[in-house]
Amino acid sequence: MATTTDVSATADNWLAEAAPTAAYGGGALIQIGIGGDILEKNGILEFDVSGFSNPTDIVSAVLTLTATAAVGVGTNAMKISRLTQSFTEGTSNWNTYDGSNPWTAGGAASDIEAGQISYSVNVGTSEDIVLDIRELVVDAIQKRSDTLLLVMY
Numbered sequence: 461m462a463t464t465t466d467v468s469a470t471a472d473n474w475l476a477e478a479a480p481t482a483a484y485g486g487g488a489l490i491q492i493g494i495g496g497d498i499l500e501k502n503g504i505l506e507f508d509v510s511g512f513s514n515p516t517d518i519v520s521a522v523l524t525l526t527a528t529a530a531v532g533v534g535t536n537a538m539k540i541s542r543l544t545q546s547f548t549e550g551t552s553n554w555n556t557y558d559g560s561n562p563w564t565a566g567g568a569a570s571d572i573e574a575g576q577i578s579y580s581v582n583v584g585t586s587e588d589i590v591l592d593i594r595e596l597v598v599d600a601i602q603k604r605s606d607t608l609l610l611v612m613y
Contacts, residue, residue: 471506471549475567483559485549489528492612493583494536502554502567503612504547509597510606521597525589525612535584542573542596543609569613 473485474492477499484491490503512518523540545568551559554566564570572578577596581589593610600608 465511467507467509467511469505470508471547473504473547473549473552475502475504475552475554477501477554477567480554480566483551483553485552490612492525492538500567500613502569504543504552504568505608505610505612506547506549507597507600507608507610508606509600509608512597512601515598515601518594518598520592521594523589523591523593523610527583527586527588529586535582538581538583538612539578540581540591540593540610540612541578542576542599543568543571543611544573545571546607546609567613568611572611 471485472490473483474487474490476482476484476491476495478495478497491501492503493501495501545557545563547568548558553559556562557568557571576599579591579593581591583589596610597608600606
């Protein structure tokens with residue numbers, strides 16, 4: 461019998477190039493893409509997947525990003541990748557992952573796992589993004605202490 465389990469992010473934030481020291485973690489929305497100021501807005505997510513003890517039981521793992529508005533400078537390509545650096549939800553910002561220690565480069569986009577699958581999607585429209593990220597979830601269970609970290613850039 462198939463079972464569906466919804467898992468919400470345990471931490472989230474969006475990082476604004478235009479406001480490199482501002483922290484937006486824990487808010488109701490995550491802004492991602494290119495803003496009207498032609499500067500980037502990246503999103504970071506953390507999921508606790510410890511509730512899944514047997515990764516072979518996972519048939520799919522669907523990540524859904526719900527679009528609430530289409531703003532900015534049109535449609536832009538965005539990648540979703542495994543983030544290698546953990547972050548502090550309330551204090552991470554464009555410059556730092558915890559309010560004081562810097563990302564490899566601003567916006568966390570350089571802190572991605574080389575050799576891991578990345579997903580390319582378009583943002584800037586009012587369409588939701590729906591991806592099967594099973595491979596990343598299984599990897600998080602088997603190799604990442606049950607923590608899945610993602611960056612959208």
